[in-house]
Amino acid sequence: MNRALVQALGLGLLLGLAPTATGADKPNVVVILCDDMGFSDLGCYGGEIATPNLDALAANGVRFTQFYNAARCCPTRASLLTGLYPHQAGIGHMMDDKGKPGYTGNLNAACRTIAEVLKPAGYRSYAVGKWHVTRFAGADGPKTNWPLSRGFDRFYGTIHGAGSYYDPSSLVRDTTMISPFADKEYTPKTYYYTDAITDHAVRFVGDHAKDHARDPFFLYVAFTAAHWPMHALPEDIAKYKGKYATGYEPVRKARFEKAAKLGLIDPKQLMCPGAEDWDKVADKAWESAGMEVYAAMVDRMDQGVGKLVAELKRNGQLDNTLILFLQDNGGCAELQGRTGNANHPNIARPDKPTFPAMKPEEFAAGGSVPKQTRDGFPVRMGPKVMPGPADTYVAYGRGWANVSNTPFREYKHWVHEGGISTPLIAHWPSGISAKGELRKQPGHLIDIAATCTDLAGATYPKDAPALEGKSLRPAFADKALDREAIYWEHEGNRAVRAGDWKLVAKHGRVWELYDLAKDRVEANDLAAKEPERVKALVAKYEAYAKRTNVEPWPVAPAKK
Structure with a gap:
């Protein structure tokens, strides 16, 4: 070992940092991103929802208390994947082209994804779940911004954003659009998208261990839970039956007290005002059902995290894998599906189908909001439609989003703390010695790409815009992050x-x-x-x- 390397390793040990690995010892990195969840939804961040697997990662790693996202799904994904601010990557808004360089609705050619940066450093990369960084989601359109064209070796997921959990549209395996019901490679008894994301993440990890055990990997797991519609499996919903019948404020208060006890928030700063008055809710059973299903969706996602961790452990990969869990924006106050319309009437479920049954190879019509289920029942919206099943399409509303964001102001879209504050759990047994500690350094998801580049020993390309983020490696050891500002x-x-x-x-x-x-x-x-x-x-x-x-x-x- 040369003298310079010995000195570098010695300095790293003095600072309490894991040295940047080389060769076969380079860490694997798993980034898990969930959708439309608030700061306090996880158990380890104050919530009452059962998240034992994420809680275990937190107990054996570190939690950041002041980490931030970009307030909305597409900009967050663009920033996370590239280490740039959203407008620099071409996605300052959503999947629409506004004729301006920062608003093309498409990852631009100048930026580089984490997968593209890590590939020359010997990494294989896999992506599962929601992509949502290109406006070209159709089978016949350009695929230059689909995952396999941006550095990933395998992909299973949806190219655009929201959709039915029982029949997602724009579902793709690698570069081929597939119907979930004509897919010979994946035939579960009940198709549920959260489970499909989990199962493919587990498959990719297992296949990597079998076929590429000498190579490090990067895995990007982008769950759609708990984005509307409120779709969950009956056995998960049953766990939360009646849990939210007392309304918003008791849940907010309990979360605040638990988060304060955990050291995540300062109890002297109190909470933002409540958004809705439970006494004025006309149909309390319907309103509380929205949160019951939401909780069930989060619960199911956590079960998936547990399966993924078990697979990493089974293959002897867990100790040298950095797992990062975070959220794309704060809780969502959007009113999607909370009123009926002509295409999705506010009606009781009919006794028999009103549409022809779909063939297995057919794709769900209607984009993010399908008109019918596979068996021909109409998809329904409105305040008489109890959420959960495939023939419903309802969001959980502003009152519960306010609960999710406890104790902060505002929601997804806005850049007050409720819209941009996210948990960040970091778990890496061979690289983070702390167990259950908090990290109060302000950080932003632009830091994820910088962290991956640093830990991989990768060379960031000189012809790409410079990374905006900072490696979180010092913060893992509770050192300061030297930064001018976050925007x-x-x-x-x-x-x-x-x-x-x-x-x-x-x-x-x-x-x-x-x-x-x-x-x-x-x-x-x-x-x-x-x-x-x-x-x-x-x-x-x-x-x-x-x-x-x-x-x-x-x-x-x-x-x-």
């Missing part, structure tokens, strides 16, 4: 955090200023008292916006 913009909602100070505004509204060390729930706006600090942070934000292709959002702000 956000989505639909005109914008923010910058520098140290403990956060400047934030909704679209079309004035800037607000908060000292997050004393007021992370953003209750006490200090903008009027700190005009010079506001001016300095505005300058930082404007420089970021210019540098990263952020354009003034053209749509008029919604009125409250």
